[in-house]
Amino acid sequence: MVPTNYYVILSAILFGLGVFAFIFKRNVITIFMSIELMLNAVNLAFVAFSQALGKLDGQVFVLFVIVVAAAEAAVGLGVIILIARNRQTLNVERVDLLKL
Amino acid sequence: MPEQPMLHYLWIVPLLPLLGSAVNGLFGAKWPNKYVTATAITSTGLSFLCALEAVREFVLERHSEFFHKEFFTWITAGNFRAGFDLQMDQLTVVMLLVVTGVGWLIHIYATGYMAHEGGYYRFFSYLNLFMFFMLILVLAANYVVLFVGWEGVGLSSYLLIGFYFLRKSASDAGKKAFIVNRIGDFGFMLGMFLLFRAFGTLDFQTLFAKAGTWQPDAMGQFGTLTVACLLLFMGATGKSAQLPLYVWLPDAMEGPTPVSALIHAATMVTAGVYVVARSHVLFTHSETALIVVGTVGCATAFFAATIGLVQTDIKKVLAYSTVSQLGYMFLACGVGAFTAGIFHLMTHAFFKALLFLAAGSVIHAMGGEQEMPKMGGLGKKIRWTYYTMLTATLAIAGIPPLAGFFSKDSILFEAFRREGGWHSLYAFGLLTALLTSFYMFRLIFLTFSGRARYDEKKVHVHESPWSMLGPLVVLAILSVIGGWLALPTFYGGSDYFANFLAPVFGGGPEAAGVATEAATHQLELILAGVAFGTALIGIAVAYWLYLKNPRKPDDLAKSMKPAYTTLLNKYYVDELYAFLVVRPLLWLSTNVFWKAIDVAGIDGTVNGIAHGAAAIGDGVRHSQSGNTRSYAVWVVAGAIVILAVIFFWPAASKTVLGLVR
Numbered sequence: 001m002v003p004t005n006y007y008v009i010l011s012a013i014l015f016g017l018g019v020f021a022f023i024f025k026r027n028v029i030t031i032f033m034s035i036e037l038m039l040n041a042v043n044l045a046f047v048a049f050s051q052a053l054g055k056l057d058g059q060v061f062v063l064f065v066i067v068v069a070a071a072e073a074a075v076g077l078g079v080i081i082l083i084a085r086n087r088q089t090l091n092v093e094r095v096d097l098l099k100l
Numbered sequence: 101m102p103e104q105p106m107l108h109y110l111w112i113v114p115l116l117p118l119l120g121s122a123v124n125g126l127f128g129a130k131w132p133n134k135y136v137t138a139t140a141i142t143s144t145g146l147s148f149l150c151a152l153e154a155v156r157e158f159v160l161e162r163h164s165e166f167f168h169k170e171f172f173t174w175i176t177a178g179n180f181r182a183g184f185d186l187q188m189d190q191l192t193v194v195m196l197l198v199v200t201g202v203g204w205l206i207h208i209y210a211t212g213y214m215a216h217e218g219g220y221y222r223f224f225s226y227l228n229l230f231m232f233f234m235l236i237l238v239l240a241a242n243y244v245v246l247f248v249g250w251e252g253v254g255l256s257s258y259l260l261i262g263f264y265f266l267r268k269s270a271s272d273a274g275k276k277a278f279i280v281n282r283i284g285d286f287g288f289m290l291g292m293f294l295l296f297r298a299f300g301t302l303d304f305q306t307l308f309a310k311a312g313t314w315q316p317d318a319m320g321q322f323g324t325l326t327v328a329c330l331l332l333f334m335g336a337t338g339k340s341a342q343l344p345l346y347v348w349l350p351d352a353m354e355g356p357t358p359v360s361a362l363i364h365a366a367t368m369v370t371a372g373v374y375v376v377a378r379s380h381v382l383f384t385h386s387e388t389a390l391i392v393v394g395t396v397g398c399a400t401a402f403f404a405a406t407i408g409l410v411q412t413d414i415k416k417v418l419a420y421s422t423v424s425q426l427g428y429m430f431l432a433c434g435v436g437a438f439t440a441g442i443f444h445l446m447t448h449a450f451f452k453a454l455l456f457l458a459a460g461s462v463i464h465a466m467g468g469e470q471e472m473p474k475m476g477g478l479g480k481k482i483r484w485t486y487y488t489m490l491t492a493t494l495a496i497a498g499i500p501p502l503a504g505f506f507s508k509d510s511i512l513f514e515a516f517r518r519e520g521g522w523h524s525l526y527a528f529g530l531l532t533a534l535l536t537s538f539y540m541f542r543l544i545f546l547t548f549s550g551r552a553r554y555d556e557k558k559v560h561v562h563e564s565p566w567s568m569l570g571p572l573v574v575l576a577i578l579s580v581i582g583g584w585l586a587l588p589t590f591y592g593g594s595d596y597f598a599n600f601l602a603p604v605f606g607g608g609p610e611a612a613g614v615a616t617e618a619a620t621h622q623l624e625l626i627l628a629g630v631a632f633g634t635a636l637i638g639i640a641v642a643y644w645l646y647l648k649n650p651r652k653p654d655d656l657a658k659s660m661k662p663a664y665t666t667l668l669n670k671y672y673v674d675e676l677y678a679f680l681v682v683r684p685l686l687w688l689s690t691n692v693f694w695k696a697i698d699v700a701g702i703d704g705t706v707n708g709i710a711h712g713a714a715a716i717g718d719g720v721r722h723s724q725s726g727n728t729r730s731y732a733v734w735v736v737a738g739a740i741v742i743l744a745v746i747f748f749w750p751a752a753s754k755t756v757l758g759l760v761r
Contacts, residue, residue: 019736023729031729096726 284338
């Protein structure tokens with residue numbers, strides 16, 4: 001039986017990698033993947049705690065997260081395709097209309 | 101229906117002019133002049149009739165028993181109550197009839213005088229408003245309601261002085277009148293507060309009943325009553341144009357002439373005398389206050405009369421004459437002869453209103469000319485105006501048996517009879533009488549006699565319409581017979597006036613009873629003779645100087661140049677006030693209140709806060725780069741801070757969580 005904190009530490013490392021990639025990568029697809037990484041890091045923590053506490057709530061939550069992530073992937077990839085078509089680029093630094 | 105319907109609905113008397121004012125003010129702009137005229141004349145005329153009916157009920161049905169009615173409560177706070185209470189006693193009767201009667205006549209006159217002026221409806225709206233406030237003032241049964249009228253007449257006076265508001269001098273004069281009156285009103289209010297503190301009420305009846313039981317303040321001591329009286333008198337000096345606050349009245353002649361007649365001669369300016377007479381219970385309890393009143397009155401009478409000697413503007417002469425005559429009234433009050441003061445108030449209302457209206461008629465005839473050196477010889481061309489004005493002049497100069505003789509004589513008599521250092525007041529009063537008859541006849545001779553000093557081809561002199569002459573004639577009759585009301589006993593009269601007012605002012609030394617003593621008779625006869633002689637001397641001097649030797653006045657002016665220029669410049673009082681008060685205040689306002697406190701202090705704070713917010717925003721703005729990942733950095737940084745707090749500072753995080761819950 002692997003102790004719970006192993007899972008939690010692994011989850012934290014994955015999440016940190018996700019954050020790191022989100023912040024420093026420029027390619028929008030890589031960023032998208034780092035988001036998926038963070039979501040799954042959280043999923044791992046949920047499952048681990050669910051097992052440790054002997055409750056099913058965590059696992060139910062994980063199912064929700066997977067569903068939402070799938071939906072997000074559909075929408076997100078659609079947005080990325082539109083950006084690529086309109087701007088001929090996948091570099092997020094060139095997509096900065098969100099300012100005054 | 102109550103037994104005396106008009107008395108029980110006394111509020112109708114002031115309400116009618118208010119309605120007239122409101123109707124004319126709201127609708128008059130679109131109406132032809134005749135509707136405006138009808139509204140104004142009807143409202144004041146009805147008010148006069150109602151006042152007559154109220155007086156009839158008061159005198160005949162109540163047998164002059166004091167009437168007082170509370171209509172509604174206006175202010176209550178703790179044990180303080182100010183109600184809309186009106187009262188009627190003999191003093192009110194006199195004031196009420198003078199205000200409504202003379203006021204109505206002047207309204208009629210004004211319809212003729214103002215016929216060709218712009219803003220006709222505005223004029224009558226203001227004039228009716230004035231009537232309303234003046235009636236509130238004289239009918240009030242407590243100091244608070246009286247003060248409402250007091251301020252209201254000040255407002256109407258301001259509006260009417262500045263009636264020709266496009267002329268800068270007129271709007272300046274209006275402001276001057278208002279501001280100078282504020283100074284007096286400040287004292288008046290302080291006086292009211294002091295009275296309330298001392299007696300716990302401002303109702304005349306209760307207050308005077310309580311004050312009557314007090315020990316009189318010792319001479320030279322400043323007890324409550326003395327201070328209160330002096331403060332009230334400060335208000336009176338403002339409203340009634342006494343030294344040192346008289347400066348606004350001569351300037352107030354910028355207003356139309358009917359206004360000068362009604363407000364600045366017959367009614368409003370006598371409000372101060374009325375208040376002193378109304379508060380006579382307080383004043384007689386303070387010898388110091390009486391001396392101040394008498395001295396100020398006497399000094400003003402003499403001072404203003406000397407200025408009146410050399411003025412060339414016909415209305416300015418009358419204005420200084422008014423100031424002087426008001427001084428007489430205060431002199432009467434100061435020697436405790438309130439009856440004489442009120443009597444002079446009444447006769448003065450008749451003849452001074454007449455003088456102003458006649459002067460207005462002259463100005464009308466001359467096409468707007470007010471300078472007497474440019475008149476002359478008008479007597480033959482405008483006979484009605486001439487004879488009525490001559491009547492009024494004889495009355496004010498104190499020629500028997502006209503009204504002014506009796507009232508002025510009774511004041512001088514009381515001043516003479518009063519014991520203890522009052523003879524100097526009598527002397528100055530007599531001297532003033534001499535000056536009065538001189539400058540009034542100077543006015544008559546310069547205006548109506550001699551040769552014409554205007555261009556007869558350009559100025560088409562014409563007699564005024566009957567709407568103007570009618571009131572002149574009525575007032576002339578009143579100026580003749582008005583004095584007979586107080587015919588002292590030895591002239592064969594019964595001094596009806598003094599007997600009538602006796603319930604108000606008490607059976608003091610001025611009451612009719614004492615005058616029957618033989619010694620007093622003789623004294624009064626001698627004094628009357630002296631006064632008559634003085635008046636004749638004044639007339640003779642004026643005749644000699646202005647008709648017999650028309651060059652002499654100029655020579656005199658040259659030989660006494662310093663005195664003449666001082667008088668011509670009104671003793672430089674305006675300049676003195678400008679130097680002592682106006683300019684320091686202006687400097688203080690500009691440099692301290694405006695530039696330092698307002699601009700630097702208040703505006704600086706407000707603008708500083710705004711600028712600070714803008715600067716902070718300017719700095720923080722750069723954090724919004726539009727780059728999504730930089731926002732993510734902020735999110736991460738925030739998360740790290742929160743986690744750090746939870747880990748390293750658990751107590752604080754618990755508090756925050758507690759607040760969130």
